Amino acid sequence: MKNTIKDIIKPYRGEKGSLIPILQAVQEKTGFISEDAISTIALNMNMSEHEIYGVATFYTQFRYTKPGDHMVKVCLGTACHVRGGEQLLDRTENILNIKPGQTTLDSAFSLERVACMGCCALAPVIVVDDKIYPNVAGPKVEKIISKYSSSDEKE
């Protein structure tokens, strides 16, 4: 773990203002920002852990717990909001039985609400991993989620 993070930091050494790209790279690689990761970055970048934690928590992109196998993001941009985004979020919460920011007990799903995916013309949208599903009004979301849960349980 420590070495992975050291490897991530290496190309940024000596470059001013590279903390955010480093945190992004760590999250990309390990799925979240662990306490260990923060300590390692602090040591190697000659910064205090507080400073790093302060920067990281300012931005919504960073997570501090291990996410589930599938990341479900419900878009609540304006276009999605007026076309039923809140209801979509309610429904997704019900199906997964978690609130945004949480992960299901079996670690299969994490749920997040996001401000806008830029697919406003196809609102409301939901994103599972990197796939964007358009026009998810009504009970459609059940089918989408079940696609991911069934394959998981078997494998």
Added chain:
Amino acid sequence: MDFAEIREKAVAKWEALQSSKTPVIYLGAATCGRAAGIEAVAEEIRQTSKELNLNISLVEVGCIGPCFLEPLIYIQKNGSPPVCYGKITPGKIKKLLEDYLINNDPRPDLALGTLGNGRVSGIPGLFEYPMLKHQTRLVLRNCGIIDPDQIDHYIARDGYLGVKKALEMSSSEVIAVIKASGIRGRGGAGFPTWKKWEICHNVQSDDKYLICNADEGDPGAFMNRSLLEGDPHAVLEGLLIGAYAIGANHGYIYIRAEYPLAIKRLEHALSQMKSYNLLGNNILGSDFSFDIKIKQGAGAFVCGEETALIASVMGKRGMPMPRPPFPAISGVWGKPTIINNVETLGTLATIMRKGGEWFAGFGSESSKGTKTFSLVGKVKQTGLIEVPLGTPLKKIIFDIGGGIADDKKFKAVQTGGPSGGCIPAELSSLPVDYESLMSAGSIMGSGGIIVLDEETCVVDIASYFLSFIQAESCGKCSPCRIGTKVMLDILKRIKSGKGEIADIDKLSSLAETIKNASLCGLGQTAPNSVLSTLRYFRSEYEAHIIDKSCPALVCKDLIKYAISEEKCAGCGLCRKKCPADAITGKKKNLHIINESICVKCGICYQVCPSKYGAVEKTTGFLI
């Protein structure tokens, strides 16, 4: 290779593609097209062409605008103009390829139109299509037409001639051209681009920075994403022109991490620029040197504010700083820094090529040129559009947008994102320019136009935007940090039927304080959504407070669902779909909703077949 040779080769390559003997299928493969399923369509084309023994080239293009028709494909046969087909599904592919490519029937019944000059018999030009007909495309001229990963396509369509022309002038002359164009910042505030540049140009410094602000944070807006995905070189050429004008040697593109495709396109575009000497040292053989780096935003709306963005670029918390000093004097690492929006930059090359006066010929007296908008919400034809500034709102909504979806009543239009406001239907002849929108209590913002119908509650909309702002407030100054929280609490109270009539005055007075006392633009504009809705829709607030009713039937605590005894056919669909098991009833008998368990999710209302329409929403029952 000098630029003349590069251009000659690029033109040859572009022309060869257009006159290709092999059929070419262009795929609308921007994020919206991908979301709508273009990848499955592409796969089907590959399979089917093998099956039918057809040799086809596939070319990815960006988004041409009418997103509601996605996925879009364009089939070009034997050098004739590409024919555009919308709402294509994998199931439609085989028949279409057989009909057009084998049996020579371009299926005018399915076609939306043809691209470019020339016609295919029986099919009109795509730009005669109602949504596209009323547009003027300067910024979006290449979107959906060229392959954004091919710098040669961009060059063949006069790309990089703007920067070439700029490099033959002095930097002051370039600023003069931009001044003559009258272009104002497209990111929101509308500050004249040349003025900002001139301040920076006049500062002496070894290092200067030019940043492209691609942190398109307004929910409901995707113009910048579409431009970056469809024509990244237009924005990059703009960066070169701007950098040359102000004397910058370092460039950043600050782009939100939520736009992975745009980032990929930009990375690819930057490497191509390097190979053509359009980036790095002595660009195109001149004395001008410039490099561009991509910085990914990490999700903070306030980073659209210039000083916050600069803090973020330097790896800090994105918190705004008091101004002065202005970034043009002291920005990134204390060096003079200019931040321009994606669209502003994307317009510059065309201005340089065609001249400032030419550009100033579009638009209105105070707002020159064209502007892109994302037209979304309760409108029939959603998508990305570009019109001259000064175009009346109703032309955008009705002629381009085709009117209100499901033929509901037009209520209002929201512009400017969370910093903007709602403009009521009565003011729909308002011209869309910086001043008119401001006087109506909204702002231009970056270009989101969200159409609201009678089923949208303005108190809900105001509360939506305020909760967004409140969550995004950086917390540095108390008017914004605390003020927006208190305003939001009041709005939530009103939405839940617990509001008092004095709340309206409290909201107005808090709004004034927050506007006047906040440190940055985020706080100063935060109350706009509340102020504008209070101004035009006060009675709707009063209905929530006095009658405890939500006239638009949106606010959950003020509505309930019931099944009509006369209309219910007992099909049982609502019972099966109800997530709370709140509906009981036997097959072919009346169904009943148990109010005490109902979570008001509205699924029963949506799934009840329209021939029955038995589930009804009511409000105003609390008194």
